[in-house]
Amino acid sequence: MRTSYHNHTTWSDGAATLAEMIAAARKAGLEELGISDHFALAPEDRRFPWAMAPESLDAYVAQIRRATATTEGLTIRLGLEVDYFPESLELIEQRLAPYPFDYLIASVHFVDGFAIDLNAQPWEGLSQESRDGIWRRYWQHLGAAAESGAFDIIGHFDLPKKFGFYPSVDLTGDALAALYIIAAANMAIEINSSGWDKPVQEAYPSPFYLREANRRKIPLVINSDAHTASDVTRNFERARQLAAAAGYAELVRFEHRKRSVYPL
Ligand SMILES: [Zn+2]
Ligand SMILES: [Zn+2]
Numbered sequence: 001m002r003t004s005y006h007n008h009t010t011w012s013d014g015a016a017t018l019a020e021m022i023a024a025a026r027k028a029g030l031e032e033l034g035i036s037d038h039f040a041l042a043p044e045d046r047r048f049p050w051a052m053a054p055e056s057l058d059a060y061v062a063q064i065r066r067a068t069a070t071t072e073g074l075t076i077r078l079g080l081e082v083d084y085f086p087e088s089l090e091l092i093e094q095r096l097a098p099y100p101f102d103y104l105i106a107s108v109h110f111v112d113g114f115a116i117d118l119n120a121q122p123w124e125g126l127s128q129e130s131r132d133g134i135w136r137r138y139w140q141h142l143g144a145a146a147e148s149g150a151f152d153i154i155g156h157f158d159l160p161k162k163f164g165f166y167p168s169v170d171l172t173g174d175a176l177a178a179l180y181i182i183a184a185a186n187m188a189i190e191i192n193s194s195g196w197d198k199p200v201q202e203a204y205p206s207p208f209y210l211r212e213a214n215r216r217k218i219p220l221v222i223n224s225d226a227h228t229a230s231d232v233t234r235n236f237e238r239a240r241q242l243a244a245a246a247g248y249a250e251l252v253r254f255e256h257r258k259r260s261v262y263p264l
Pocket of ligand 2: 006008081225
């Protein structure tokens with residue numbers, strides 16, 4: 001079994017159409033392709049160029065469901081990468097409730113209005129003390145996203161490392177507290193293999209946190225966070241080795257937000 005669940009198309013900031021992603025998934029020998037375009041309901045109706053317009057959700061779901069019904073030999077899963085904003089969580093849940101998602105990925109791309117992963121510039125302008133604060137708030141937000149029970153998979157667990165700006169104080173305890181909540185909330189995490197192609201040159205999560213996730217029996221999926229068709233299974237062999245080294249023997253798949261396991 002081979003799946004890839006974290007993929008972006010032209011519905012948000014991906015370069016490829018759904019049809020192009022499907023063709024790439026076939027070529028890569030996937031059995032399940034999940035589409036998870038960006039959906040963000042930010043406070044004060046702030047809009048982002050990288051997310052679909054919230055009004056597009058109907059059409060997005062309809063196109064993927066059509067593909068699900070008409071694609072043979074490859075299962076198409078309906079997902080979404082949802083930005084976690086504590087202020088609009090209730091609104092987000094209401095907006096998503098009518099749709100038959102297979103899974104929802106929760107991602108924290110912002111803390112208190114600070115863009116974590118857009119580019120290195122905002123980080124460069126921060127004092128080390130402020131960077132520490134962003135990391136601390138990030139772990140709190142991630143824990144709160146898990147605690148909400150609104151989502152199935154935590155996206156790119158240790159995202160703030162993307163540009164190489166690490167905290168100067170030891171925040172391992174904060175990260176492990178977030179992992180504890182993820183486990184208690186019965187959520188899965190992903191190996192996000194895009195990290196190897198970013199300045200940090202390391203998958204999310206780091207080997208240490210992946211081992212800690214396995215110790216807590218947190219279920220795992222391997223995802224590529226593809227924004228182009230050629231990235232649908234990028235670094236997947238490496239990710240499998242990372243999972244095995246962390247002690248994982250199983251991965252999970254999703255159907256209508258129900259999880260099932262299969263061997264790594
Ligand atoms: Zn993301
Ligand atoms: Zn993504």
